[in-house]
Amino acid sequence: MSADNLTRTQRDDLRSIAAMIVPASDEYKVPGADDPAIQADMLATLGRDTKLVAAALDDLARLAGAPLAELDATRRDAVAQEFRKHGGVAAATLVRVVLQCYYRDDRVLGSLGIELRAPFPKGHVLPDGDWSLLDPVKARAGTLRRAP
């Protein structure tokens, strides 16, 4: 199933709820999850999550009774809270899709100081650490329980 199965209304609500989850921030110089590139990533990679995300958006539309963007802020927050509290697996999937696409955006990762690359093949450097920390354990020793 592809993201083509999301209707225009569903896409609009996805954008609205994404902005409520992660809004843009001037302080941290990051876009919101409603950013067009991040939204495009969501729609392009929905894949096996499409059905549950569509169900979540339908649930959201039912709760809102109108496009989310048209509600006033107080009503929108109430709908969002209800959606998250009672939306079950479908709501959790929608939120996860928003977050997994948001936290792989170059601008977001850059603001977190994370290198913009796959882990392989460069990997990471791990400090060996101070193994003298183990000296008290060695000094205390102990006995392995014996078996008859």
Next chain:
Amino acid sequence: MKDPVDVLIIGAGASGAAVAWSLAETKMHILCLEQGGWMNPAEYPSTGRDWEAKFYGEWSSSPNVRGRPEDYPINDDNSPIKVVNYNAVGGSTVMYTAHWPRLHPSDFKVRTLDGVADDWPIDYDALTPFFEENDRIMGTSGLSGDPLSPLTHPPMPQQPLGLSGAIIGKAMNKLGWHWWPSDTTVATMDYEGRARCINLGHCTPACAQGAKSSTDITYWPQAIRAGVELRTHCRVREITTDESGMASGVVYYDKDGVEQFQPAHVVIIACNGVGTPRLLLNSASNRFPNGLANSSGLVGKNLMFHPYAQIYGYVKEPTDSNRAPPTCLWSKQWYDTDLSRGFVRGYGVQFVRGAGPVFEAVVSEQKGILPWGEDHHRVFRKLNGHRLGFSAICEDLPEEHNRVTLDPVLKDSHGIPAPKIDYTISENSRKMMEHALARGREILETAGATDICINSPIPWGGWHLLGTARMGTDPERSVVNEWGRTHDVKNLFIVDGSIFVTSGGVNPTSTIQALALYIADQMKQRLANLFD
């Protein structure tokens, strides 16, 4: 009709690979049938920018979520702990944390020592040479000399302590509690054709570097060079028997979905604690109406998972996050029975270094500590890269009502009945988990952690699948004898985690493979009278 093989092994995972390798020196015709295929490390998650997202789909540890053609569905609705596994050459060693403790000598004598469950029919000493041999072939890293663990001799040095390990070590020292660098199957130096670990991050969903040992890159290349035949994408439906009650071969579906019959003189099952009872129960016949090798009625019963009690929190200092193998240290402080704690037996602890940004965001949002809206960014920066975790692997005692049966409705893609799990966490285990969470909280708070969260049990934590075809000398109380042969069918053997009598409080793969090597050795010693 195909020519019969001398030995037919079902499953190419941890135990199937080990037994195949060991038996290869007999020069018998050995064939292994594996329902999965060979893995391609170029496609492993860490080769892509979307590595974390893959854990929620095609690289989920749950076969029900993953749903690859190689997987079979499992009805685990009636269990608080869901089964996780992997189906491929290498089996679940492709997808495991590589944490490598062994059962302790005392784990083989729980009835004698603590008056619960049953003693094993073999002891730790019987397995010692096979633990050593297995460690050499799998390639382990660690620090010899842990005073509270069996003596091991890892051929490679331990993993770096890193940022997370140092924080944990300091906290444990303040509390005066035992900790030690874990033995792992992560190569810390170039070893037998494997490149050393370069800290790709979380090791569980396969290692693109090949630093994490899995049997597709350790045992199997050697076994195949020695003449073992490995046939992939072949799913066994049932083991057949002849008029004398001996196993005669297996019916399987080949890579094109065509039903085949493969005759064999000896059949070895290596499908672990869910796959093995499923196969035995699916092999029921007029002669064996309750399933093959099930005269005791114990096939599928006594399922043990190891309930995991996990607690984690966030420190001010940076932790290793996703820039290191996830597990680095263990503790055996609470491994042995102390009845003053309110439960019998105990648990091992594995400490966890941290998490990647997507996992952190998703899980923290679900836990309610990462808000929606304006404050999201500030809170996320406080959490991300600051997580420390503590997981207790609680010893699960055998109980017959915890079991694997055949689902009356659910079937796999070949129409073979799927397994159904019925499992509850015992009162003893619950007390153990509560104790572990309290100790974990003390450790985390000593380390300065806040925002402490709990997963108890870890819902998708059914990694360890044990006890469903237990070993013993009494045919009425066990499925296989003390060297792995089924009591009922004298040319049928089981070498995987299903033959565990008790579970200990540690990750079992090292012990599973030592058992497989031990059974292979027993078979080799008895070749002249194997069926007597």
